[in-house]
Amino acid sequence: MTGTSQNVVTELILQANNEYRDPFNEIQLYAVFMTPDGKERRIPGFWGGGQVWKIRYSSEQIGQHSYTTVCSDPSDSGLHGQTGEFRISPYEGNNPLFRHGSLRSSANKRYLEHNDGTPFFWLADTWWMGLTKRLEWPDDVKLLTQDRVDKGFTVVQLVAGLFPDMDPLDDRGANEAGLAWNDDFTCINPAYFDHADNKIAWLVESGLVPCIVGCWGYYLDYAGKEAITKHWDYLLARYGAYNVVWCVAGEAVMPFYKHEAHYDLEKREKYIKYIRREWTEVTRYIKDNDSFARPVTIHPTNFGHDMIDEAELLDLDMLQTGHWGYHEYDNTVEMIRESVRRQPKLPVINGEVCYEGSGGTNLEDTQRYLFWTCLLNGACGHTYGAMGIWQMNARKQLYGASPHGLTWGNALWEDAYRYKGSFQVGIGKKIVEKFRWWEFEPHPEWINHPGRNNSRPSAAGIPGQTRVVFLPCLGGCVFEGFVILGLEDDVKYRAYHIDPETGEEFDLGEVIPGANKDWKSPAPKTFHDWLLVLQRENMS
Template sequence: MDWSTLGVVQALGGGADPAADPGTCRVTTPDGHTVDIPAFTGADGRLRARVRHTAPGTYEFTFSAGTTATVEMPAPPPPRRDLTARPGERFLRDENGQPFLWVADTWWYAFSERADDAAFAELVQLRRTQGFTVVQLVAGLYPETTAFTPQAATGGRWSWTPDLSHPDPQWWDDAERRLAAVVAAGLTPAVVGAWSYYLLDLGDERIRRHWREIIARWAALPVLWCVCGEVGLPHYDELTADDLPDRVADLVTRWSAIGAELRRTDPYQRPVTYHPCPAFRHHTSLDAVGDQAEVDLVWMQTGHADRGSVAQSLRALDQARAAEPPLPVVNSEVCYEGIAAGSSATLQRMLFWSHMLGGAAGHTYGAQGIWAFARGRADDPGDVWGTTDWQEAARLPGAAQTGLGGRLLSELRWWEHRPWQSGVAPYATRESPFLPYCAGTGTERVVYVPANSLREPTIGISLALRTLGLRELGAGTWRVDVVNPRTGAVAATHAARVDATGEWELPGTHFATSLPTFEDWLLICRKEGDAA
């Protein structure tokens, strides 16, 4: 494939034994800077190295194995969004300084053969069209399975050779065509190196080589790194061991050391995080690794217990946002749509908007079926959670409505919003999480009202929102759009004239609610003029 279309310069070196350490490559760029990057061996037995295309001109490659190569890049690099986490900010930016809204889908088994290339490409385009910006995927060492099972195969191969002597070049060559399709569509891959327990199976040195393979092949692309999935998780049958805390602590320490080496090896210093495991009350990356490892982005994982996971999720968000220095926070796994016959689209919308208005840097969606590219069969990975076929799961409404949420926020200065619960009455608390949420600035305000069906009934339904008011608005004229978060349609628009009290009440439509229906709704408010 032509890597230059993705902003990557690739050079070929000499022949190499794939079982041998491929070494490194020093690249001199047209501006005279040098980049040191791990080399890798392709399925054709030749060394390769890749760097980011930063300017037109000559790129000189010197492999530690002794060969050299020169690549001419006559054209400027193509546009793309390489992400960075700036110290003290609660959201990501691209390198041009533009805020980046994280709206992710979960494709842990993106390289699985259970999706053919055409169907995979269709899913990529669907998610891009819906408004997603990130895909979370695992580099071959997948969850809910073990080494060399058919479930984890791609073309009958695994990411390592059967004798565990080295990464299988053919598997990686095949896998990165999928990754290239994600990048070409404008989606950012968040690459998880491996699930935690593979460190027990492969050992530290092989996992370090696994990560060097990832960096060698993919660091020149616009990616983010997650050191491992469910950091600290041993084999599933060890979860009842008497010394489980010691086993978890040992894995966390070892994975933290691998993460430190990742940082030293990656010349582009891509943002790094860890995926936590709630089985150990680790609901955030910070819970999991503490001060043992440095993170640029906090990932959360807060359970799959339908509405029972909501309060815990929001408490974990509060805790992560309270950490110093401030970091971007994203719930990377919560309540996949359809998992265990629950977590419907209604809950997906509630989770997205409550997290975003609670100060998250974005949100990750997932659906039972898609994460493992399941075929609706009992031999699918994670079939105990449900047996939905992935192509059916791809069309669940919660995905489109999560993407819609991202598109609606992108029309606002969302990165300037701060949680502002006192800006609406009534408002949600951690004890009563199904009341309204509010965030905004002095000139913008967003309110999300969860569906009545989530609240405790008063007379068969909840009467908690017979009235709904905005508070602490600046005096003047505000445009208040009542927006359907399921479709994006504006159901009503009000010209709210706000006096010095800063208060405004939504006109009532029904004795039990001031909203158009008992479903969930958004109020998107913009200040249009100051008080006369």
Template sequence: MLYHSAIGECRHSLFTVLMLLIAVGCVDRVKQAPSRWTVYELDLTSSQEYDNPFWDVAVRVELTAPSGKKHLADAFWDGGRTWRLRFAPDEVGRWSWESDCSDAMNTGLHGRRGTFRCVPYTGDNPLYRHGPLKLSENRRYLVHADGTPFFWLSCTAWNGVLRSSPEDWVNYLRTRREQNFTAIQFVSTHWRGLAKDATGETAFTGTERIRLNPEFFQRLDPKVVAINESGLVAAPVILWTLTETDPGQILSEADAIRLVRYIVARWGGHSVAWFLGGDGRYPPERVDRWKRIGRAVFGDRHERLVTLHPSGRNWVGDDFGEESWFDFIGYQSGHGDSERSLRWLVSGPPATAWQTGPPRPVINLEPNYENHPGYTHHRQFQGADIRRAAYWSLLVSPPAGV
């Protein structure tokens, strides 16, 4: 992480607050040439109305880099007749783009063309200086696009994006940056820990051919932006899937795929690492469903890292290790305090399974939380317990992060 002077910290905080105000509509957007690895946003206006835009029309944009390399990215519906594209250009120079709409008669969304110029990044944010995350050459660690090593040190703010005030979120991110965290894990839609957001609304309604609520995500956008502007990687759980009422279980497979594609289109231009499923048990009867969802969304376009966040003491490396979209093995040593729980971490799959199968980074995405009661002895975990879980996680397998 980078250290700033007091003046630099003040300037950074003011900029983050300004980004929040812009995103909630208090300040007009100013279109300018995007810097390399920052977000270029393109607005398209539909020439037609649709009953359920989330389902009735799909828009994809082909972007051509200065080198001639082609990129495909989905645009997303953002309410009314507005569709947006968010894309992070990885080359400096002149880019061109052309839109393709499933409704070829829609002159506002189909066959639109344009250009923009990408300029070098000159700031000190490590995410924009070095680019998004990818696997190292030996596929054991994480690095930035330019090869700079990246150590995953994340905080689980599951409800942070959903419930925090803008001021609290800025303060939280400032604190985590000062503590040298590098990533923030959070939930993207309503889940067992949040039935509705602060305004009483949900991300969508229904379970088949769902109706999306763009305003729900518009309120989350500025907080996702703020994560990156603080020099931290955003790690959204797309579908929480612990209970039968969570999106990962209650949605039909087609609706789950559609919702994942939407969130990926909305935030995929940012520096993110996707948690496709959150707190899932992924038993054998559900593995194929998750494989199909992963392939449908990330099979042909895979520009950000993807993993799964399993429930406690649930190893998914064996079931998903052959999937091309599954980049690193996440696990949760969890909040058990029995001898069996401790032995699972130091002599179970985290310590042994990484040595077999295709090489992948291994990261404990949820060691025990401070002040969380242990499941067996009900004693609240203290700082020493947290450090022990983190240290053991880094010692039993190649240390990609925790």
């Protein structure tokens, strides 16, 4: 090992001297690292295939680090008792993941932040099947990554080899080295993860946080908890040194698509009770065995906190609020509000909603609405998704039919990444980052509008400093201006409209409240969605 920089991954490669019939199941390896402050850290190793084992390490501590390896077979001098040291220097680049460090929940449990206290805005893209060969390395990955970086995304949600929407170990889940596991889930395929390494490392090097979903929930039935626990051991060892977020499972309590529990309420209730208990134990195992203490969430059928029996194990409450456009608007707002109100608090993200282009609908107007209403009702960011990207439909190979027999859509990722919605949620993030968004709280009392569904405005901000209101065009609230309620006596505001499609600002001048402390804005010049912002004067 040579010197490296803060939070940058370095790798120790070891060669076993002894031969093992089943190294994945027979051997355990870890290294004890001594940090500059005199503390010990136990970092697990992982099997790299054949006689090769690897240990990956990163740290924010500047100075000299040393290590000693420990193998469950102490007679193997290639794995046991290896020692070394290296120096970690200050990171001098611009990558925020290296500059600011790992993610964590904020002290008030309302947003995520880096270890140095820098707030982190979650804007995720959904690449569930991004580790399959339909997204090729390096050209495809670098193209899609750069597009997302340019638009302002900060997270990519992807699944670690055990995918949704297919039978277990379907060939569509393969990459260039085959499938992630063997047929009976007794041995992992290290070569599969060699290819995955390229993609995950590139995301981190590009400043994007991989949110790694261990598996889709029904794999617990097919593989069993022992195999899923070993799967997580492998992920923790292989990717824990990277600045990642762990997602325990996807749609965790949902049985396989053809499972009888879908059609029998009593069986479904029994299944959910059982599977919640199992995923609770897996979640606790991840928390107890992650040497790098990365944030943990779980992808739900509805609320993440309902997927396990001990929601306090989670660092982020991820929601799934539906896929069917305008029909989901009210449900989405109510679910966000319910999760934000819930005690004990967790930061809230809508982790899956209304893929752009799905069914020929859910276009950029839906993406704008969902981004702004989720955020202004208390979410700490947003997850975007596009039909064609989540399943990685490629020109060379379409994904095909789901277990229910239908195909979700044949849009190609090569086209879908250009959808307007991805650009406009990126614009939304750029707008939000002009403010101290991490201090925002929902303030429905600032507005008085009976809108429902696609007409519902939302308001949030910081009292006495900033008020932001999203005005959907179909609510009729852009024709004659909009009334803001309860302005403070001692605060002088200046108002402006922002076009959420472009980010362009239009000054409205000084806010002069009426006798009842209300103020009615001028009407916008164009009929579409708008943001109305009131900013305290003399604030930068």
